[in-house]
Amino acid sequence: MDILRIFKTAAVGLMAVSVLCISSCSEVPEVVEVQDFGLFPDTGADATGPVREALEYCREHNSGKLVFAPGRYDFYPDKTFEKYMFVSNHNDGLKSIAFLIEDMKDFEISAHGAEFVFHGYVSPFVIAESENIGLEGFSIDFSRTFQSEGTIVSAGNGILEVTFPEEYPFRIENRRLKFYDPEFKTEYPFGNLLEFDAVRREPAYMVRDYYIGNNLDAELIGDRTVRLKIPEIRGTKGNVMIFAPNHRHVPNIIAHNSENLRFSDITMYNSGGMGLIAQKCRDVTVERMTVTPQDGRMVSCTADATHFSNCAGNILIKDCLFENQMDDATNVHGIYMRIEEIASENTMYVRLVHHEQLGMEIFSDGDEIEFVDEMTMSTLAHGTIKSVKRLNKDITRIVFEENIPETVEVNDVIGATEFPEVELLNTICRNNRARGVLLGSRAGITVDNCFFHIGGSAIMTGGDSRYWFEQGGVTDLTVRNCTFSSCKFGGWGPAVISIDAGSSPEPETAPRFNRNVVIENNTFITTAPELLYAVSVDGLEFKGNTVTRSEDYPYVQSGKEPFVTERSENIHIEPLN
């Protein structure tokens, strides 16, 4: 033990010297290399401890950059950072974090295409309360994926038989199927199923979601083959059934309350949640991000590729590939809080309702907000917040500068009035479950030169005050030069482009939700008639678009119209040629 200790002490000493030199030899922001902390690629050693020390060093010394040499780095949970986090559209929890960038400024991580492999429930990146942060040049994968993928042996009559490859360890425990890590120490529980087409490598044609929970009757009928009882199960022999996780605990990158963030040249092969979730952030750029499954798998991220909740400034997504994730390519929205109690003329208690939004801190002192009628989704009035007091993850008390308008009542909702400008450029969205992109912003949205091949709607806008409590409405939405290639081969959405107004039980007849939508110079290759569904839109132009029928999928004779508009005005739709 003596010799080892002397060696280690010497190494620590050398590191200190090298670091000192870097720090004192230059006026420009210091560049730190992980090698200085004893971390080299492709060793199989746990990178978490050295990376943590390097990040702590960078934070303490205001270093400008942390650099990785190319190669593989393995991250285990033992020496992770730890932080309790409420994450929008995810489960909250005590996160075990490999890269924590907190209270930092003007800092980037550059990794020359390094492969980061995470072992267990380790959250790869958290950026919190930080400014001008860049991440670039690495891939993220997990040694054990959060989903399990099995080949369908047979499906029908309430029985599903599936064979699982060895990379998805499982056991039958008292007639219940449980997935584990290879050491059978940690469970990887599933909650819903989705069938993928083994040849097309996308959700199977007109497939449905099976939200079946974790409590199915199961029986081992072969070496790695399981028979499950699932009411109304359907599936095609040879296709792949995805057993998706019943949680969203481990998104790859959480960006919280930060600004000026750049994510470039990042590849994501898997996640236990979304790829990137940004909440209460301002100015976020995502360039050349690839979300794609590892060879041999069907699924990449187990939820959305990217997601922006109550963000502001500019959101730019450019030159990306989002494919095979288990939910949308992106979703931009605010969150409504529901009025629980009006306690005095200027004080109310508001509640976060959807369980994946609990704990979100949406409002700050001085914010302007809108009061929204829960029945019509109309903006009733605006108000200015004097003070916000968060009681707990459910309830917040808000005092307003002015009296609360008489028209505002319990169960109405309130939302922010600052929205991000959104640009989605030159990006491919394909082969994932659900929709392409969900967009909600009243500060302008541009979708330009993108390619969509999506089972549901390619572009959808919405908002509701009943279930998701996602704040919606678009202003100045332009979709141009895009290709919508054989979308709607599944059931997620009423038309290729759906401009919706949320679930309003008593909708107003005049448009009040969406304004100034332009859809021009796009190519639609269709699998069904429904091109556009537009509700509560004031001003819509559909022009210069080309529409042909898909030859790759059956054409669904739904009897529906290509264009459906409701409660809208100033609609100009160029006739189809």
Add this chain to the structure above:
Amino acid sequence: MDILRIFKTAAVGLMAVSVLCISSCSEVPEVVEVQDFGLFPDTGADATGPVREALEYCREHNSGKLVFAPGRYDFYPDKTFEKYMFVSNHNDGLKSIAFLIEDMKDFEISAHGAEFVFHGYVSPFVIAESENIGLEGFSIDFSRTFQSEGTIVSAGNGILEVTFPEEYPFRIENRRLKFYDPEFKTEYPFGNLLEFDAVRREPAYMVRDYYIGNNLDAELIGDRTVRLKIPEIRGTKGNVMIFAPNHRHVPNIIAHNSENLRFSDITMYNSGGMGLIAQKCRDVTVERMTVTPQDGRMVSCTADATHFSNCAGNILIKDCLFENQMDDATNVHGIYMRIEEIASENTMYVRLVHHEQLGMEIFSDGDEIEFVDEMTMSTLAHGTIKSVKRLNKDITRIVFEENIPETVEVNDVIGATEFPEVELLNTICRNNRARGVLLGSRAGITVDNCFFHIGGSAIMTGGDSRYWFEQGGVTDLTVRNCTFSSCKFGGWGPAVISIDAGSSPEPETAPRFNRNVVIENNTFITTAPELLYAVSVDGLEFKGNTVTRSEDYPYVQSGKEPFVTERSENIHIEPLN
């Protein structure tokens, strides 16, 4: 709505005036009444909001006392305090807290026997980072108990049939039994079973624990009767089977890193964990605490009545009744951390191992600690901590003032060297699962004038470095004037009094764990021969005790000796008369 608002505003105004008056009319510490915050007993209204406002007021104004009028108060989760807590021998988690006393000094709550009823997973009391705090005069119960109790219809041949009263709502979901609150919104999951004798109202004679998890085949066979498949299940028709929770999320009182605490005249009818858990506290007095089941139930707290982890100063438990809880009446111990890695001559990483100890912050800069051999449990050496850095709930890095001794190796453990003086006086411990009291301290323990009727050992000491990692060893333990009435009618422990040395795979022959034990003037009414089991004791006197046979239970002819001593010296045992 107008009139209501005006009324509420007026009420708030009045309250402010009344409070101002109290605060300005006196030099002595202010006494605050919850009525001043609009809270009156027996209304059924949610007390959580007003209590929170009152506590916030008291904290801000350094008030001396918060007073409740007698009567019933109901606490719902909406307006609770929230705090992530690591709690010794419990599950860590985000606690929803009704009474949070944090960073307070010289403060007490006095409630004149008020009944506090908690709805859902609400943690009643947390005291953190506080000094000179008293709680007195109230009872704690939950509207839905954390355990479910059913009457056994039949048991045997791998089948248990049980009928549950309506106060334990349940459903069979795909052949699995799930307990809920009355609205079926929140699950109350079970993890283990224990049979209670319906007549004696205590664990059934020679019963065993069934750790069966939450995954049993279940079937509804009557209106509220369930048939469960449980291997080797036994039970007597008419007895009560306890379905105990599979978690410890909601202890009644958590005291963390605080000192000079007094708990008086408190009655606990239920809990989702222990009654009182004190960790890293100094000087704690528990007087006239009653832990007992509500009428019609078998079980009180679902874990220990009281528990003291890494406490110091004086622990005084006096004039208490602890009965029918699902674990010991008290447990006093430290926690060992296991050496994970020796990183340099004075730096090591240590790990908390048992899952219910994760996150505990045991050591501080400047602390003296002991290094303990994991094989023999002998203290190898002592060390002084220079600095402690908690990496996460699992791993802590410790730098020592001196070099780590050469004899210390990875997998050895370290423990604190400050211990509390413990006094357990005039207290009744009976009818609970497991042991009476577990005592580990080297600063003196006195058990005087207590009554024990316990299924396992009445008094046990121990400690181990393999599973629980509870730091043990007693010095100056005196047990006198106690009655041990028909103990060991179950299997939990080798003798009525067990002075153990933990699980040491290679025990040393010389005593090194326990010192100076005196057992005098007690009365033993026995159900089996085994009175005393003593291991690794240096100095033990057993004198002036009276031993008779129990007439209430069968006498077990085990063939064992009344006194078993191993690896001990200076043992003086007075012959039995």
